[in-house]
Amino acid sequence: MDSHEEASSSESDYEEILQESGSDTSVESFSNSSSNSGVSADLSLVRNWCELQPDAPAPPAFPFTAVPAVNLDTTDEWSILQYFEAFLDDGLITHIVNETNRYADQKKRGKNWFPVTSAEMRVFLGLTILQSVVTPFFSQCLSNKRFEAIHQNLHFSNNDEFDEASHPNPKLNKIWPVYDCLVTKFREAITPEKYIAIDESLLLYKGRLGWIQYIPLKRARFGIKTYMLCESKSGYVWNFIIYTGKQTNLDADYKDLPVSSQVVMTLLKPLLSLGYTLTMDNFYNSPQLADLLLTHKTDVYGTLKLSRKEVPNELKSKKLKKGETAPYQRGKVTILKWKDKKEIALISTVHSNTCVEIEKRGETKVKPKVVVDYNDTMGGVDRVDQHLADYSLPRKRGKKYYKKLFFHLLDLALWNSFIVYRKCGGNKSALVYRMDLIQQIMEKYHQTEFSCRRGRPSANLTPLRLTGRHFPEYIPATEKKKTQHGNAEYVAEFVMPVGKKSAEKLAITAQIPELTRHPIIFSHVNVKHVDFHDGVKSHGVATKSSYI
Numbered sequence: 017m018d019s020h021e022e023a024s025s026s027e028s029d030y031e032e033i034l035q036e037s038g039s040d041t042s043v044e045s046f047s048n049s050s051s052n053s054g055v056s057a058d059l060s061l062v063r064n065w066c067e068l069q070p071d072a073p074a075p076p077a078f079p080f081t082a083v084p085a086v087n088l089d090t091t092d093e094w095s096i097l098q099y100f101e102a103f104l105d106d107g108l109i110t111h112i113v114n115e116t117n118r119y120a121d122q123k124k125r126g127k128n129w130f131p132v133t134s135a136e137m138r139v140f141l142g143l144t145i146l147q148s149v150v151t152p153f154f155s156q157c158l159s160n161k162r163f164e165a166i167h168q169n170l171h172f173s174n175n176d177e178f179d180e181a182s183h184p185n186p187k188l189n190k191i192w193p194v195y196d197c198l199v200t201k202f203r204e205a206i207t208p209e210k211y212i213a214i215d216e217s218l219l220l221y222k223g224r225l226g227w228i229q230y231i232p233l234k235r236a237r238f239g240i241k242t243y244m245l246c247e248s249k250s251g252y253v254w255n256f257i258i259y260t261g262k263q264t265n266l267d268a269d270y271k272d273l274p275v276s277s278q279v280v281m282t283l284l285k286p287l288l289s290l291g292y293t294l295t296m297d298n299f300y301n302s303p304q305l306a307d308l309l310l311t312h313k314t315d316v317y318g319t320l321k322l323s324r325k326e327v328p329n330e331l332k333s334k335k336l337k338k339g340e341t342a343p344y345q346r347g348k349v350t351i352l353k354w355k356d357k358k359e360i361a362l363i364s365t366v367h368s369n370t371c372v373e374i375e376k377r378g379e380t381k382v383k384p385k386v387v388v389d390y391n392d393t394m395g396g397v398d399r400v401d402q403h404l405a406d407y408s409l410p411r412k413r414g415k416k417y418y419k420k421l422f423f424h425l426l427d428l429a430l431w432n433s434f435i436v437y438r439k440c441g442g443n444k445s446a447l448v449y450r451m452d453l454i455q456q457i458m459e460k461y462h463q464t465e466f467s468c469r470r471g472r473p474s475a476n477l478t479p480l481r482l483t484g485r486h487f488p489e490y491i492p493a494t495e496k497k498k499t500q501h502g503n504a505e506y507v508a509e510f511v512m513p514v515g516k517k518s519a520e521k522l523a524i525t526a527q528i529p530e531l532t533r534h535p536i537i538f539s540h541v542n543v544k545h546v547d548f549h550d551g552v553k554s555h556g557v558a559t560k561s562s563y564i
Contacts, residue, residue, distance in 0.1 A: 065328040068343040068350065074368040074385075075348045078313045080291035084209040090440050096449060097456040099437045103201050103429040104141075106134070111193060112172060113137050119171035132166055135461040140166045142457035144423065145430065148407040149450055156467045157458060170419060187227065187260040190418035191425075195258065198425055202432055203255055203286065206439070211248040212287070213295040214280055215397035216241050216259075219424050223415045227261040235405065240421065245283040246396030248295060252435040253400060253428050255283045258421070276300045277308070288312040293366065295393040301363050303327065306349045310365060317364035317386055318394065320351060327351060331361075341384060343369035354384050362386050403431060403446060 088102050117131045132140075139158055172194050180186045188195060220236035221228060229241040241259040246252060257265060257279060266275075267282040280300050284292075289312050298319040303326040309316050322332050328351070334342045336355040343352045345368075352362045352369060367386035374381055374388060409423040409430075434449050444452065 065330075065344045065346045065351075067330075068345050068369050070369065072343075072345070072368045074370065075350070075366055077293060077315050077366045078291040080210045082207055082210075082287070082290040082292070085207050086205065086436055086439050087207060088205055088436065090436075092441075094440070095456060096437065096442075096444075096452045097460065099433040099440075100430065100453055102205065102436070103198060103433055104426070105201075108194065108197050109134050109137055111197075112170075115171045115173060115193075116166070116169050118174060120169040122175070123169070125165070125169065128161075129165060129169070132169075135463060136466055137166070138457055138461040139466055141426065142454045142461075144409060144426070145450060146454050148409045148427075149447065157462060158466050162466070167419075170422070172418065172422065185260060185263055185265045187263050188258060188265075188418075188421075191421045194422060194425055198429055199255065202253060202428075205432065205436060206247075206252060206254070208247045208252065208254050208287070208292075209249060210291070211293050211295065211393045212245060212254070213248045213394050213396040214243065214245050214283055214300060215297060215394070216299070217244050217256075217397055217401055218242075219410065219420065221417060221420055223417060223420075225417050227259060229259065235401070240417065243279050243283060244397045244400065246400060247435075248393040248396045250435050250439070251396050251399035251403070251431075253432055255286075256428075257283060273305075273308075274302075277302070277305045280305060281308070284309075284314065288314055291315075293317075293393075295390060297394070298361075303346070303349060303351070303363065306363055306365055307347075310348055315365045317367060318362065318390055320361045320363040322353075322361050327361075339382065341369050341371070350386075352384060352386060354387065356383075360387070362390065400428075400431060404428075407447070407450060 090099075113132055113134050116137070120129050120131075136158075140163065143158060143163065171190075173190050173192060178186075178189050180189075183189050183192070184196075185192060216231070218229065218231050218234040218236045218238075219240045219242065221239040225240070227240070228238060230238055231241070243257040243259065244253055245255040247254060264279075266278045267285060269285075270278045270281040273281065276299055280294075280296065284294065291313055293315040294309065294317075296316065296318040298321045301316070301318045301320045302324040306316055320327070328344050331342055331344050331351060331353055334353065336342060336353065336359060338355050338357075341352055341354045343350060345351075348365045350364050350367055350369075352364070352367070354360050354362070362384070364386045367384075367389070370385045371382050372385050372388055374383060404424075404427050407427075409427040410420045430450070430453075431446075434446055437444075437449065442449075
């Protein structure tokens with residue numbers, strides 16, 4: 017029997033179960049349902065829940081008709097900087113520069129302020145990204161006063177042109193141009209793979225803001241909530257919505273749905289009717305939402321609250337022993353109750369009550385297949401949060417929410433550019449990718465006049481010379497772990513966390529400038545050896561970030 021005959025047999029077996037459940041909906045009717053049926057679609061075709069038999073086949077998934085791909089015109093010669101600038105392009109940087117200069121003029125910052133340029137803004141952003149990895153500040157790239165002045169005047173919208181009545185989201189007016197531009201670029205850059213996930217993320221913020229959320233299970237607990245649609249496998253952020261209370265920017269076509277369903281349909285709207293399989297948790301899932309997604313040829317599974325409407329009362333009251341399951345089906349929608357340490361309810365349009373064996377810590381455990389698949393595909397947003405926690409751009413201090421959001425958006429753009437880089441065949445780690453990006457920014461955009469003016473200037477101070485001695489390099493693996501050192505050289509070693517059980521060991525090697533005997537001091541870096549011109553050696557921990 018070939019695969020076509022097996023699929024036909026599976027569908028015929030499934031249609032027999034539909035008839036037993038009292039449903040008039042067949043596999044063919046789901047496959048041929050109109051993609052334009054919308055919220056007003058007739059969802060009353062089926063309406064009897066029936067208990068599933070142990071050997072019941074799983075409902076067939078909709079055919080996946082999208083073609084996953086990177087939609088950028090990339091080539092094998094593309095540099096890391098080009099991947100990053102596919103999201104933060106010249107148009108967006110120019111807009112930020114213009115609004116920053118306008119805001120500085122409006123505030124009349126004084127004679128010490130002079131307009132920032134696009135190149136200087138990119139150097140500023142490069143140093144900000146560098147501070148997410150290590151905490152040194154390089155006065156030879158940008159003076160401390162200039163860095164603070166740019167940060168103080170950083171702005172993204174024209175206050176004089178703001179009209180609350182016509183703005184799409186008045187609460188986000190100060191960051192809206194950047195947010196809107198990046199969301200568009202994220203969606204245009206790739207076509208995601210079949211399995212996608214929706215979950216919320218939380219940006220730590222404890223300032224005064226009317227729409228701060230408290231989520232105790234998140235690491236930050238307090239902050240600005242974001243609804244994200246990510247690719248399950250890679251964690252690419254394809255679409256996201258910033259929560260702002262009642263003014264959250266949701267699609268008006270779904271205004272009659274519950275808020276959680278409006279979020280799902282708004283995020284997923286461009287991907288409807290293409291056969292995607294969506295994974296969500298119990299904040300979003302409900303039988304009504306599953307029925308609505310089926311009318312758009314979109315499958316879904318995830319955890320479920322038993323208090324949702326249309327969940328069968330028999331399932332709510334049923335008592336289970338450890339390892340037992342209680343499955344009910346209505347049309348293509350299956351609700352499963354399973355008891356492990358506690359009772360868990362799940363909903364799916366592509367699973368039955370099939371159980372599988374898995375190996376965990378040397379033990380063989382039996383779990384429903386929907387639980388295993390949920391654990392495999394739900395981690396897209398968590399993968400993003402884990403990465404951003406390792407190299408966080410938004411600092412803890414800062415009272416202006418829109419600047420905090422901007423650096424968070426910059427972080428997301430950097431993460432997405434890294435995912436696109438890996439999809440195109442790149443093999444560098446996220447940390448090395450960041451460091452190479454910073455080095456390429458300095459090489460291309462740094463100018464001598466950006467540097468802190470002190471002492472007699474060097475005649476051959478080029479960006480390459482600046483970058484060549486300030487960036488981490490891998491320590492060569494030797495039997496005795498000998499550390500490179502020499503005359504007029506500063507060597508520091510530190511451990512950069514990459515995961516829970518692994519770490520990347522890097523070394524920072526900086527040549528001491530020719531005109532001074534003093535090294536560049538890096539903060540929070542374990543100093544292994546310092547060799548001055550006069551032969552004095554010292555060991556210790558550098559705790560202050562400065563150039564002395």
